[in-house]
Structure formats: C-alpha cells, structure tokens
Amino acid sequence: MWFRILSVLCLPLVVYGDGLEEKLYKKLNFSADERAKVLILDKQMQILQVISVQKGQKELKLNLQDSDELFVTFVENPQHLSSAPLAKDSKYLKEFANVESKEIQKESATTLKEGVENASFERDISRYEARFERNRLLGDFLGFEPYKFNYLLPASVSFNKEQGQTKRTEAKFQISIKKLLIDDLLFKDLDFYFAYTQQSFWQIYDNENSRPFRESNYEPTLYFSYPLKQYNVFFDRVNFGYVHQSNGEDLLKSRSWDRLFIEGIYGYENFVLGLKAWYRIKEDANKDDNPDILDYMGYGELSLGYGINKHLFTLTLRNNLQSDNRGAFMLDYSYPLYKNLYLYVQYFSGYGESLADYNHSIERVGAGFLFVR
Structure with missing residues (x-):
C-alpha cells in the first residue's frame, strides 16, 4: 500500500482472535469515502489517535506524542476488500499477519515526524473520541x-x-x-x-x-x-x-x-x-x-x-x-x-x-x- 511509511503492528487482526476483525471494522465506522484508518497506540495498547485516510489521499501527517514507545496499525476499509467474508486464509489477513511489528523509539519518532511534516489529513481525533474507540475495543476483548x-x-x-x-x-x-x-x-x-x-x-x-x-x-x-x-x-x-x-x-x-x-x-x-x-x-x-x-x-x-x-x-x-x-x-x-x-x-x-x-x-x-x- 502507498501509505506504508511505518512498520505496522497488526494488533486488531492478530491479538484479538477469531471473528473480532469484523467487529473492529464495524466499531471504526468507515464511511464510503474512507480508504483506511490509522490507529496510533501507546505501549499499553491504548489507542491515542484514530486518523481517517480519504480516497485519493496521497499524504499523511502524524502528530506523535512524546512517548518512549508508540505503535501504528493501518486498517483498510472493508468496502475496498473482497466482498467475501474475512477468513483466516484470506489474502488480506495473510498480508497483514506477515507485516513486521516494530517499536517506534523517540529517535525514530522524531525522524518520522520530520519525514511527513509536509503531509496532511482530514482532521485530528479528539481525546474523547480516542478514549471512546479504545474502550469499544476493550469491550470486544473483555x-x-x-x-x-x-x-x-x-x-x-x-x-x-x-x-x-x-x-x-x-x-x-x-x-x-x-x-x-x-x-x-x-x-x-x-x-x-x-x-x-x-x-x-x-x-x-x-x-x-x-x-x-x-x-x-x-x-x-x-x-x-x-x-x-x-x-x-x-x-x-x-x-x-x-x-x-x-x-x-x-x-x-x-x-x-x-x-x-x-x-x-x-x-x-x-x-x-x-x-x-x-x-x-x-x-x-x-x-x-x-x-x-x-x-x-x-x-x-x-x-x-x-x-x-x-x-x-x-x-x-x-x-x-x-x-x-x-x-x-x-x-x-x-x-x-x-x-x-x-x-x-x-x-x-x-x-x-x-x-x-x-x-x-x-x-x-x-x-x-x-x-x-
């Protein structure tokens, strides 16, 4: 994908287990104009931001917090995937399951921020929305x-x-x-x-x-x-x-x-x-x-x-x-x-x-x- 500017942690599709990827897509409330959503998480796997990526969008800006460890995962709009139900052997899940996860340390986070400084996205998510989405995922798990x-x-x-x-x-x-x-x-x-x-x-x-x-x-x-x-x-x-x-x-x-x-x-x-x-x-x-x-x-x-x-x-x-x-x-x-x-x-x-x-x-x-x- 064009927006793979970071190593990705495939948390929602791998950690939460069977059947929860469909729930995740539903909770994220994709619109028809969205290409994907970007989730930024801290080291406790709490969602800090959910960023909307629109159709045709070529650049992305991430406002990273001052944190020792950050994780980023990209979740593609299921409307852009195959109409068949998601399954363990689907090409999409295999593709994400093989993506290497990586901690973003302070130094690499600074480099990343400089590298995408001229990019933009539709809007920042509020702290309330980040908490709401994090708790919805927690509700799916617990x-x-x-x-x-x-x-x-x-x-x-x-x-x-x-x-x-x-x-x-x-x-x-x-x-x-x-x-x-x-x-x-x-x-x-x-x-x-x-x-x-x-x-x-x-x-x-x-x-x-x-x-x-x-x-x-x-x-x-x-x-x-x-x-x-x-x-x-x-x-x-x-x-x-x-x-x-x-x-x-x-x-x-x-x-x-x-x-x-x-x-x-x-x-x-x-x-x-x-x-x-x-x-x-x-x-x-x-x-x-x-x-x-x-x-x-x-x-x-x-x-x-x-x-x-x-x-x-x-x-x-x-x-x-x-x-x-x-x-x-x-x-x-x-x-x-x-x-x-x-x-x-x-x-x-x-x-x-x-x-x-x-x-x-x-x-x-x-x-x-x-x-x-």
Missing part, C-alpha cells in the same frame, strides 16, 4: 468496558459531619462499567447499553465499630448511544435513556429516584464537554423517600475535561437554577503512575455527593488511585 471513572480513595476527608459518619477520614471508591447489549439497533450506529455504577463510603478507620460501610449508592442504567458527526450539530454524540439510583437502606434511611436523561458530548483535541439533562419519574407521594430531591440535585449537570500532556483535569457542575442557588462543584485531577494506574485527587463541595446527604451541603477532599481513564 466483554465490558469502563463507564464513569473507576477509583479508590484510601483517604477521603469531609470537613463537615455526614450521616452515619464517626470518623471524618474514610475510604471512598467507585466501580463503573458498561456492556454493549445490541449494536445497530433499529438503524446503523444506534447502540444499546447497560451500565452499572456503585459508589461506596467506607469507615475503614473506625475500628471500634468494625469498619462499617456508611453508605453505598447503586446506579443501574439502560441507554442508547448515537454518533452525530454526520449532522451539522454541535455535539459529537448523544446518549439517552433511563437511570435508577438508590442506597438500599431500610425504610427510614432509604433514598431512591428514577430518571429519564439525555446527554450531549462534544470533543475537540484535548477538551471534552458533556451536557446532561434529566426528568424525574414521579412516584406515589406515600412512597417517595425524597420528594424535594430536585431542589438540591437540579435538572442536569455540565461536565468539562481538559488534558495537558499527561495531566487530566475534569470539572462537574450542578445547580437547581432557583433563587436559593443550590448545586454542587466537583474537581478531579489525575496523573499516570504505571500503565493503567493513575494518581487521583478529588474535591467536592455542595449537595448530592451521596443520596443520604442529598439535602446537606458537604465539602470533601480525597486522594488515591484511578484505574483507566
């Missing part, structure tokens, strides 16, 4: 993928006492995953997901009371996801669906609510913006644990993220947009330590950090570890 942040804060300190809290320093952690249930539901690119998030507050330093879990919030979600890039709109993707959240406590401490939500996501280079709005599904007044929860949680939230080299900052804002001006502010910072392990610092101020304290203003700061971002 069966599930990250949803929200997964983290452990061994030290999380609140500056005002919360319900059930005997020690103001405790552990806090969150587990959040999603599973693609049906892709191309009803029409192309409309995907249907199940997601599950659990956030727990653990009084691990309360030896006198056997280190109890102060509270856990459980949040199952069913939602649709659809890309919007082919439309002339601001957002790159829209998610919409149903979410339930509850704390599983007994009658007096029980908190729960059900919502329908819609979320638009926009990404540009190292910046990402998410705007989510929700509608609470009404409950019987005799069974409603928290009838005024919207007065504190509002009707939506704004999320912002920005990456500076290896540093990632995220900000989440909520407000009830009423005269009493109740809301929440959460700032996160992460920095890589080793492979998929990151230093993680979290600051929260406002209402709704947990369901038990949805109507109490809380200020808290924690430090620990983030797993995959």
Whole structure:
C-alpha cells in the first residue's frame, strides 16, 4: 500500500482472535469515502489517535506524542476488500499477519515526524473520541468496558459531619462499567447499553465499630448511544435513556429516584464537554423517600475535561437554577503512575455527593488511585 511509511503492528487482526476483525471494522465506522484508518497506540495498547485516510489521499501527517514507545496499525476499509467474508486464509489477513511489528523509539519518532511534516489529513481525533474507540475495543476483548471513572480513595476527608459518619477520614471508591447489549439497533450506529455504577463510603478507620460501610449508592442504567458527526450539530454524540439510583437502606434511611436523561458530548483535541439533562419519574407521594430531591440535585449537570500532556483535569457542575442557588462543584485531577494506574485527587463541595446527604451541603477532599481513564 502507498501509505506504508511505518512498520505496522497488526494488533486488531492478530491479538484479538477469531471473528473480532469484523467487529473492529464495524466499531471504526468507515464511511464510503474512507480508504483506511490509522490507529496510533501507546505501549499499553491504548489507542491515542484514530486518523481517517480519504480516497485519493496521497499524504499523511502524524502528530506523535512524546512517548518512549508508540505503535501504528493501518486498517483498510472493508468496502475496498473482497466482498467475501474475512477468513483466516484470506489474502488480506495473510498480508497483514506477515507485516513486521516494530517499536517506534523517540529517535525514530522524531525522524518520522520530520519525514511527513509536509503531509496532511482530514482532521485530528479528539481525546474523547480516542478514549471512546479504545474502550469499544476493550469491550470486544473483555466483554465490558469502563463507564464513569473507576477509583479508590484510601483517604477521603469531609470537613463537615455526614450521616452515619464517626470518623471524618474514610475510604471512598467507585466501580463503573458498561456492556454493549445490541449494536445497530433499529438503524446503523444506534447502540444499546447497560451500565452499572456503585459508589461506596467506607469507615475503614473506625475500628471500634468494625469498619462499617456508611453508605453505598447503586446506579443501574439502560441507554442508547448515537454518533452525530454526520449532522451539522454541535455535539459529537448523544446518549439517552433511563437511570435508577438508590442506597438500599431500610425504610427510614432509604433514598431512591428514577430518571429519564439525555446527554450531549462534544470533543475537540484535548477538551471534552458533556451536557446532561434529566426528568424525574414521579412516584406515589406515600412512597417517595425524597420528594424535594430536585431542589438540591437540579435538572442536569455540565461536565468539562481538559488534558495537558499527561495531566487530566475534569470539572462537574450542578445547580437547581432557583433563587436559593443550590448545586454542587466537583474537581478531579489525575496523573499516570504505571500503565493503567493513575494518581487521583478529588474535591467536592455542595449537595448530592451521596443520596443520604442529598439535602446537606458537604465539602470533601480525597486522594488515591484511578484505574483507566
């Protein structure tokens, strides 16, 4: 091929095994005008960039990050291949399986960048899109993928006492995953997901009371996801669906609510913006644990993220947009330590950090570890 200016690591076609090459092609969403896609990966095999190569394009420019090892793989548009199903003995797979893989060291990366400095391609992929595509491939391999942040804060300190809290320093952690249930539901690119998030507050330093879990919030979600890039709109993707959240406590401490939500996501280079709005599904007044929860949680939230080299900052804002001006502010910072392990610092101020304290203003700061971002 004319664009084989690098040695290629055939990761998607070789590592992931039987039948997954078709899934890879489907996830990459080739358009009729695309010749191929170029995937740039780091040494942990996380996708850093997905670059579109158009029909008739003669030159290609790669913006390489400052990394000890980078890998590049070219995935050709299956519409340009034989119409027969891909098989282990196909000429195309044999061709790629025999391509030598090679690490691109800093020196060779610099040489490469100089060699293609005058080339160009349609557009850079945003950091959000790179994460989305990486997680889709991870989902194909593991069966599930990250949803929200997964983290452990061994030290999380609140500056005002919360319900059930005997020690103001405790552990806090969150587990959040999603599973693609049906892709191309009803029409192309409309995907249907199940997601599950659990956030727990653990009084691990309360030896006198056997280190109890102060509270856990459980949040199952069913939602649709659809890309919007082919439309002339601001957002790159829209998610919409149903979410339930509850704390599983007994009658007096029980908190729960059900919502329908819609979320638009926009990404540009190292910046990402998410705007989510929700509608609470009404409950019987005799069974409603928290009838005024919207007065504190509002009707939506704004999320912002920005990456500076290896540093990632995220900000989440909520407000009830009423005269009493109740809301929440959460700032996160992460920095890589080793492979998929990151230093993680979290600051929260406002209402709704947990369901038990949805109507109490809380200020808290924690430090620990983030797993995959």
